[in-house]
Amino acid sequence: MPTPIAEVPYFSQWESAAMTPEVLRDGKAALRRDPLWRASGAGSVEEYARWADQVCGMACLKMILAHRTSHRWPVLELARGCAEYGGYVEEADGTIRGLIYAPFTRFVRERFGIEARVVTEVTAADLPTILREADFFVASVHPAIRWPEAEPPGRGGHLVLVTEATAEGVVFHNPSGHDRAAQEAVRLPLEVFGGFFAGRGVATYFEEHPC
Template sequence: MDTSPETVPFFSQWETPDMTLAVLADGADVALRRDPLWRGSGAETPDEYAVWAANICGMACLKMILATRGEIVPTIDLARRCTRYGGYVVNEGSIRGLIYAPFVTFVKAEFGLEAQVMTNVATSDIPAILARSRFFIASVSSSIRWPEREPPSKGGHLVLVTAASDDGFRFHNPSGHTSATQANAVLSPADFDRFFANRGIAVTI
């Protein structure tokens, strides 16, 4: 793995990046209404922010990808636009997604990004994927923020993998709870594999 500093900007799925522990302790509905920076998300109200922010790890990954080429788009603005393509299904305050295939259509149409849904991906395949594509949005357990723990399941959360080799995987985690688990987190391939759900989206800018 290239050990030089990674130049991909980091963005949390929360506007205040250190909100993760509060979200885990109090629940997103309660904790995120207290986020003083919520307006930066593009939400119209704290309530809208609280509902969306708990569900937009994928949009945070997209925001980081776009920021690499100098575009900064608020996460909930991205989520609304993605919803129009079917990337999220919103029903009476509940949100289902990210749905991968519509996301691929969305990023191509709106931003000219080349993206490909990938399933049955072995952890050992990821270095080769990154040799062909700039990024890999990987489905992992959200408990990847605690690599010393065994995850209760795999999948349900998305991280942006920016570099991978036999030596280690480097990624940005939109819901990391410390600086070390947010930007440029690094795990060995074996540790990453414990959390990885063997699917994701390869993206090239």
């Protein structure tokens, strides 16, 4: 069933949500200036800066969990737990690979009792059908979706939390939106969303569903 957007709290993937323009401009140097970095659960500002650009999926999960339980899980705590299942892989050179969907579904099922299903090879037009059964859909989109009026430069590479989808369009929270309008309860027509959508993601369910 669709989840009313007003009931879903918004969280950025960095602790200071207003810092997105700085992060886009300065990268990790900006993240090291985030005065709220400790709230992420990181042990140091360097750990925070290394992970913050990778945890859009954990920000989506934080929103789901806060909606369900009212508890605000630190994103780095979620990321470490997900990494134990293989949802993130830290390479020898320090880079981080993920989110990897299949391990993520096991993580949320075993740690939080949330059923999840990897969805691939779909279009934006399929989202209303998916959201008729699922509570949420974590969708892979191009990060440039924060500027939907521009021509999409590609598809995929970033995750947003879709809470509603109808024939008219989708409503979603974007963990890396650059301002309030691009962050929370963003509404786009299906065809516009589809230009950024990679056709894959993870559907989550609070109740058992047929696989």
